[in-house]
Amino acid sequence: MDMKTFKRSTLNVKVLFAFLLTAAAAEGQSFHQGNCPQPSVQENFNVTQYMGTWYEVEKLPAMFERGKCNQATYSLLDDGTVKVRNVELLANGKISSIEGVAKVKNSSQPAILDVSFFRGVPDAPYWVLSTDYHSHALVYSCSDYFGLFHIDFAWILARTRVLTGDIILQLHDKLTAAGVKVNRLTVSDQTGCDVMT
Template identity: 35%
Template sequence: MKTSTFLIGSLGLLAALAACATNSKSSAPPTVSGVDLKRYTGTWYEIARFPHSFEKGASHVTANYLSQPDGTIKVVNRSMKDGKPDSIEGVATPVAGSNGAKLKVKFFTLLPSGNYWVLALDDKNYQWAMVGEGSRKYLWILSRKPELDPVIYEQLVNRARELGYDVGKIERVEQ
């Protein structure tokens, strides 16, 4: 698969996340109390996101998380750009003391890790999630299926608003 576009985009993501060490809001958004990472692994479809240069024009976006024996999670992101498949692989490491709700994701060994915070989760069935980070510049709504119930979608958008995210920036992703 072609990786250059996703590679360059992911470099931009990591640089932007690293630059977000401070938060423009009075406090960082809270995460869920805990995530069972074994249940969280598997394929997630990107339903909506804040726009970023590294995902510009990306459709049919999925993230596949695979548990590793050392406690990390292999991350495989796939999408379609300009009618061609694109992918990138990385590793996510749980943040100590976060009960699995915060991860550090790294796609390239020479760049810093980016923050991955689970802000909302279907803790009963693990069928949907909302992910962001402390600066509120990045947000994703994920589902186990290519479509998400409109009622749940609106609940997640409302939760993002409550957490201080500018929900006017949310864009739907073609699946």
């Protein structure tokens, strides 16, 4: 590659990076330079105990979430994969839902899953960083792009629509230790959700 081609390629990458940064900022995404962090995950994760419904308490901004009353229900399928059903209440009063399948990538690390919602679209990582199975869970997802930047997501989940402040602070500490900026977390609206039941 000659110097002119190299400079043009470098410029194209910078323009792409600037464009994606602007788009991500507009959507409130958590967009960062460099590779994804590699946080530790829940030890001895038991996928069966994790099944059931979880309610979103806090999250990093996610452009694919537009409503409130966000919740996810997980069901173990016969082949060992997990059915995922995400539901939210939109501003117009309609309930929006999407279904996908999660699978453990490596049986020696059952807390690291990949989730697929659409054919032909790469799976999304789903890392359970911490859970006690009956009250709270902390989930992290991060995707690298060209080794130049990454976009990450995080969710604090609960078995009820509220979670005590002390548990939230503990989960914030875990995210901070993982290199996630907790000041970007937003509180999820779990009010007026009776229509969801």
